[in-house]
Amino acid sequence: MKSIFEEMGGTYRWEGDYRIPNIELPEQEEYQLGKWCMKYNTK
16 A cells, blocks of 8 residues: 555655655755844754
């Protein structure tokens, strides 16, 4: 029985006993973090 992921054309690879989906994120342009983002994301 195929998973929904496989029915949509997705594939898996085996890592030991686990099946890992073969997915890639789209390329993303670099961007600058603004002043307020930097201020509130510090710990």
